[in-house]
Amino acid sequence: MFRDLLECTPRGLYCPAGDFYVDPWASVDCAILTHAHADHARSGSKRYLSAKSSESLLRVRLGQSIDLQTVAYGESLRIKDARVSLHPAGHILGSSQVRIEVAGRVALITGDYKLQSDLTCDAWEPVRCDLMVSESTFGLPVFRWPETRLVIQEMIGWWEENQRQGRTSLLLAYSVGKAQRVLAEIFRECGVEVASKVAVHGAMLGPNRAYVSAGVALPELPSAASLGGQHDWSESLVIGPPSTQSTPWMERFSDPSIAMASGWMAIRGTRRRRNVERGFVLSDHVDWPDLLTAIGQCQPEQVWVTHGFSEVVSRYLTECGTAAEVLQTRFAGEESEPTLAEKSEEAS
Numbered sequence: 001m002f003r004d005l006l007e008c009t010p011r012g013l014y015c016p017a018g019d020f021y022v023d024p025w026a027s028v029d030c031a032i033l034t035h036a037h038a039d040h041a042r043s044g045s046k047r048y049l050s051a052k053s054s055e056s057l058l059r060v061r062l063g064q065s066i067d068l069q070t071v072a073y074g075e076s077l078r079i080k081d082a083r084v085s086l087h088p089a090g091h092i093l094g095s096s097q098v099r100i101e102v103a104g105r106v107a108l109i110t111g112d113y114k115l116q117s118d119l120t121c122d123a124w125e126p127v128r129c130d131l132m133v134s135e136s137t138f139g140l141p142v143f144r145w146p147e148t149r150l151v152i153q154e155m156i157g158w159w160e161e162n163q164r165q166g167r168t169s170l171l172l173a174y175s176v177g178k179a180q181r182v183l184a185e186i187f188r189e190c191g192v193e194v195a196s197k198v199a200v201h202g203a204m205l206g207p208n209r210a211y212v213s214a215g216v217a218l219p220e221l222p223s224a225a226s227l228g229g230q231h232d233w234s235e236s237l238v239i240g241p242p243s244t245q246s247t248p249w250m251e252r253f254s255d256p257s258i259a260m261a262s263g264w265m266a267i268r269g270t271r272r273r274r275n276v277e278r279g280f281v282l283s284d285h286v287d288w289p290d291l292l293t294a295i296g297q298c299q300p301e302q303v304w305v306t307h308g309f310s311e312v313v314s315r316y317l318t319e320c321g322t323a324a325e326v327l328q329t330r331f332a333g334e335e336s337e338p339t340l341a342e343k344s345e346e347a348s
């Protein structure tokens with residue numbers, strides 16, 4: 001019943017009235033991008049449209065030479081027979097929800113989103129719609145995020161304890177979004193003077209610069225590799241992407257205490273399976289209560305549920321009286337639980 005608004009095609013989510021795709025997984029002529037994570041922003045399309053604040057990260061990811069038009073949040077634009085505007089999704093810097101209006105009816109593609117506060121991006125905004133496409137990465141009742149500030153204080157306590165013991169604090173966090181959010185929170189709590197004890201993996205230098213150029217206050221941090229073999233790591237906090245675990249990059253640190261910041265840390269057993277000493281429950285996606293709050297505030301007639309626990313969420317919504325369907329997409333969820341991520345890699 002919403003096919004004039006939106007269709008799920010082999011190339012991705014397609015709006016026939018506007019002849020454009022949102023976060024397509026194949027090359028297309030016109031792609032609107034919700035945010036700069038790899039499963040949503042793919043190279044190869046002719047023209048791109050995104051939020052203004054997403055530009056620096058998208059150019060880091062897709063190359064400086066992409067044909068990218070940007071709009072401010074809330075700015076409305078006509079694309080053929082569709083009216084399009086982007087609204088903050090609260091997920092990472094520049095992340096957007098795409099509002100598409102055709103003949104008086106509204107579809108909202110939320111991309112990835114969260115309702116929790118984040119110093120490094122604009123806060124999620126409810127948008128009234130008839131059709132809502134929602135992710136469900138953490139769409140199970142067991143996922144309920146603690147206050148960000150409490151998690152950060154716990155993290156700082158862990159770092160202080162490691163300093164007393166002369167151990168490097170190595171925090172594994174996704175390099176686009178999570179790392180910058182953690183850094184911004186830590187500097188707010190501890191002051192920027194602690195920056196002299198903080199280093200990052202080289203993969204974070206580009207994203208960090210993109211955040212700074214978009215106006216997010218982050219001190220310039222060195223890459224761990226640039227500090228040389230003689231560096232004293234005993235008081236350091238080092239942030240690296242989860243993929244660096246058990247790689248030679250880690251061998252430079254003195255008896256590191258390894259921790260991970262992820263929504264998956266809310267599940268008993270993940271910490272042990274990932275072989276990390278500490279787990280901090282910090283996610284850039286909605287938890288179960290916030291997923292339901294968001295749907296309640298957007299008041300859709302129908303919800304299409306994608307990446308994550310889409311069956312569970314779809315069934316729950318239907319039982320509660322909101323029409324819902326599972327939507328098969330190729331969004332993977334950058335924060336996938338490792339075993340699931342490995343499986344989906346094998347499958348693709």
Ligand SMILES: [Zn+2]
Pocket residue numbers: 035037040091112334
């Ligand atoms: Zn994402």
Ligand SMILES: [Zn+2]
Pocket residue numbers: 037039040111112135307331332333334
């Ligand atoms: Zn996603």
